[in-house]
Amino acid sequence: MEEESKLEERLVLVKEEGDEELDLKKRVWEETKKIWKVAFPGMLSRATNFGMLIITQAVIGHVSALELAAFALVQSLTVRFVNGIQIGMSSATETLCGQAFGAGQHHMMGIYLQRSWIINLITVTLLMPLFIFSSPIFIGLGQEKDVSIATETISIWLIPVVYLFVFALTIQMYLQAQLKNMIVAWLSLVSFIVHILFSWLFVFKLDFGIPGALGSLILSNFVMVLGEFVYIWCGGCPLSWKGFTWDAFSQLWPVIKLSVSSGIMLCLEIWYNSILILIAGYMKNATVAIAAFSICLNVSVWELMICLGFLGAACVRIANELGRGNAKTIKFSIKVNLATSVIFGLVFFTICLVFGNKIGYLFTSDEDVVNMVSELSILLAITMLSNSIQPVLTGIAVGAGLQSVVAIINLVCYYVIGIPIGLLLGFCTDLQVRGVWIGMICGTITQIICLSIMICRTNWDDQVEKTSQRLSRWFKPDDS
Template sequence: MDGQIQERLLRHVDGTDVDEEVNLKDKVWIETKKIWVVAGPAIFTRFSTYGINLISQGFVGHIGPTELAAYSLVFPVLLRFANGILLGMASALETLCGQSYGAKEYPMMGVHLQRSWIVMFISSIFLLPLFIFTTPLLKALGQEEHIAEVAGIISLWIIPVMFAFIVAYSCQMFLQAQSKNMIISYLAATSVSIHLLLSWLLTVKYKFGLTGAMVSAIMAYWIPDLGQLLFVICGGCNETWKGFSILALKDLWPVFKLSLSSGVMICVELWYNTILILLTGNMKNAEVSIDAFAICINISGLEMMISLGFLAAASVRVSNELGRGSSKAAKFSITVIVLMSLIIGLVLFVFFLLLRGRIAYIFTNSHEVASVVADLSPLLAFSILMNSVQPVLSGVAVGAGWQGIVAYVNVSCYYLVGIPVGVLLGYVAHLGVKGVWMGMLLGTFVQMIVLIIITCRTDWDKQVTIAHNRVNKWSMGEAKESMPKSEEA
């Protein structure tokens, strides 16, 4: 196996890769197709999954302003907290599976998947107290009492949603690494359609209120999870899933360390918006501030689904090419993905700049909230523009296995620059929600510039060697454990 990988590495180093014989136009077209094989289904899936949150928020918002404010705290704050940890840990699986698939070490991918389930489940157990004690936690953070009480009820309902993330993220990373994520899109489309119908039936027609909205949300998250799980273990991935293995219980510590650094990288980014939402909850007229800011965050998040699709594509393409041994193909893929995402971001920048506050009426009937959203529209547009580049660079980091480095970058840019500036502008300069968002944008901008510098200055030939060593380490470990004693001797 080691000789085969070395052969592939030498083939790419000596310049005889078949890609060298293709002209630039054809190379761009070939790479674009490879990107959209992953990005297309990933974008659709993320829109569908995010649509579950938007549908729930829309129905909850029409139940009452207090319910909307409570929902806007629980989902973007607590659920995003858990989401960040579990999604981050799953991104370690994205690195391992992507590079193993590029190196054609297919059986190890199933073992990586099972190890990821174990690590993520244990992490979820430690997160349970956050959802059980939501009301006293929010009160301690200064939230209004009536909002915190309703938030406590909602948080208990979303515990099953947190456990659904374990299956959802791990199976998605596993399937994306093989470019088999169309099944995820089909399941997500089915789920969001069922959720829309159930939400209307349970909250509008039969008047079950919050209970109806939460029951529908739980079903919407678990339906695609069960479908993905059945697809993986029942014959959809014959090469990469060889059944449950005792190997999944061994060598968990290296997986945990990579998962932890991945979790920190993603968490500090997702929690960034969470902390800013909490800051708005301590302003005057908190209900309007939270509602307006949460609506803008959700609109930005909706656009982010496109960028996250390209993040997935960047991770898969970079990890596959590094595992395959081609540094030039990895660099070329990065260039194409970033430019493609940036062009889409520019179009959406203009669109949302013109639309202004009119889109707020999808989420609320309050003219006061819509007016605040309209005032924030220029900042929303710039946020969308930066979101078209920054997540793609994070995808490059995941594909290369740089999660630890990017974690430090995220902490520095968001928590040492963005949040302090947001507090100064929002509270000291009395700019309110607008000042908080300006701080958020500054932190994101600094982070984006740092990631661009890191990506441009990276020695990609060295990254190929690192990926080769990582794949070789895991594969040799599996071979040793599977080898009969007579052969091992």
């Protein structure tokens, strides 16, 4: 009898373990579906949006080597500088809309969106001198005179694109927070195809040259933004869009503070790469160094755009669950999201190692540039892997509204650690551009470690309480 009782106990334990394993698999599967519902459209839209810049660079590279270096300089420094501010400030929209959606305050999402438009449009307008006076700015920074002069025309053409980014980025965050960003993905894909067709027509058939390539970029971005507005105005978001309202001009200061901290957080990260491009301009054979480094960074950023889908998923999942008050679900979602993103990073890491010596030919036929890109391929692969981890950690912080803490971490890791190491290795050794990039990787890895420690030590029950207080303080009744 005693042996039968022990056998029954063992059978019960085995059954309970089996049930727990099945329950865990079910939970992982359910969370994975929720992540991919946000991540896949985000990947598609971000990859195609950035892909339009890549296509433009590739087309310009086959027109003129000088114009390629000029576009690389403007795109990697000025556009990335301003775009970094926009992406950062737009992440405040993602935080506020995600938490409002989770709390069921749907009508507040449209108000937050309009407040972001006001703040971002004013900010971009204040930054326009960077485009208007790009040539003297680059000359003053010590860049090659011919390249700096060539940036003037390119910068003026890119001004409409930067203004269109204001609406494209904020609307994407707004739709993503309510799990409706698939429309953004399809519009981005259509715009990408339109851009390829217009680039081929304007540059290679009609021989419009550089204006044709940049004009195609403007038209394709306009198509995407117009489609987003049509979707919202024609009833795509009946719960969250109640039309334009004067409430958008009220309580701007709290949104400004969150937008500024968000902007600083992401700009410090995006400017980091831009500063390294600037440093490359002081290396030996600067034109080749800038072109090669820019190509590698653009490939890296293109992969980062895909991994930013996981950033969006992490942000939306954390923000939604904070709005609902589910601290336990937040912790589980973080683990699943990180594991999924790292798998993607390993895939890109392997691809880059295998095809690293062929990447340069996609952008230019200049053998010197292609050879330098090949030399940088190992560092590119390492960057690809880190790109799969860092965005998820940032997304968790954005979803929780911890941008100000991350801004401090980025400042220290990138500008106190990464850039000094890059300068030391780039100018005091024979590594040159490779040394600069090694410094960049050191800063990124340090940031990943710091963010991981911060997230592990975060009390999510406290964050739930803070989110509830914030939503209550900014709430306005729905008058419709």
